[in-house]
Amino acid sequence: MIPAYFSGAAGAEKAARRILIAEDEFLLRLDAADSMRRFGWDVVEVSSADEAIELLRYNVTFDILLTDIDMPGQADGLDLARYVRLHHPEMKIAIMSGNSEAQPIxxxxxELFLVKPVWNVAEMLTKVIEGDQNAK
Amino acid sequence: MQNEEAETILVASSDALQRSVIAKYLRECGYSVIEATSLEEAKVAIGHYEIDVVVSDTEMRDGTGFDLSTHIRSKSRSIEIILTQSLVKTAQVAGDLCEQGPLEQPYHPQRLVDEIKRLRALR
Structure with a gap:
């Protein structure tokens, strides 16, 4: 079967929770992605906001975006978050930064702001999703 | 990474859509997969993880698959390197790897090609 988060086609596999991780620190991104996959999430990894926006323009959708702020390229993580709010309002957003003194967001x-290094990211993002579902 | 028992495949590509779909397919075939978005990330992965197979695009945003091959061969003779230049070829490579993989192929590799083409057309 085709991955549901790419296909969206009728009959496609019912996917697990889907997360888009935008992080340019390679090993940190791998660690976060691995952690999420161990929790049964479908994870798509990108290393810049530009790459994330490109992917989202293909109408690929996710339950949640986890993004760093400072990344190389034209757009940063805040630009990416604004793009998602505008074009994919159904998606939750978690922003992380290595700088706790970062500009006010x-x-x-x-829905969630995290200061790196981030531990238990899967648990925290699950709470964001489940909190939303409980609120309905 | 995900499955300590499985062989580890490094997928190196600067094409997010293609990389993600191919990587997911290989994971569903039972492999542990590391995704590198650039030559630099691929080099870091080679230095940090025990990689069995590398599937790399010939062109990445910061270098070529040949640069990566040269780097790998300077470090290891045992890593299998497969360079691919087109989506169809990459899907065929993934399909061939899945045939040898620990799990059954989740779908025919041509569907990878069809799916990626369909998504590109949506843009």
Whole structure:
């Protein structure tokens, strides 16, 4: 079967929770992605906001975006979050930064803000998703 | 990484859509898969993990698959390197790997090609 998060086609496999991770620190991204997969999530990894936006323009959808702020390229993680809010309002957003003194972030821009290094990221993101489902 | 028992495949490609679909397919065939978005990331992966097979695009945003091959051969003779230049070839490579993999192929590799082409057309 075709991965549901890529296909969206009728009859496609019912996918697990889907996450898009945008992080340019390679080993950190691998670690986060591996952690999420161990939790049964479908994970798509990109190393820049530009790459994430490119992917989202293919109408590929996710339950949640986990993004760093500072990444190489034209757009940064905050630009990516704004893009997602505008074009994929159904997606939850978690923003992470290595700098706890980072510029103030509009609380409407994300459901969760994390300071790196991030531990138990899968548990925290699960709570974001489940919290939303419980609220319905 | 995900499955300590499985062979590890490094998928190196700067094409996010192609890389993600191919990597997911290989995982569903039972492999442990590491995704590198660039030559530099691929080199880091080679230095940090025990890689059995590398499937790399010939062109990446910061270098070529040949650069990667040269780097790998300077470190290891045992890593199998497969360079691919087109989506169809990459899907065939993934299909061939899956035939040798620990699990049954989840779907025919041509469907990878069809799916990626369909998504590209949606843009």
């Amino acid at each position: 509009d609380p409407k821009l994300c």
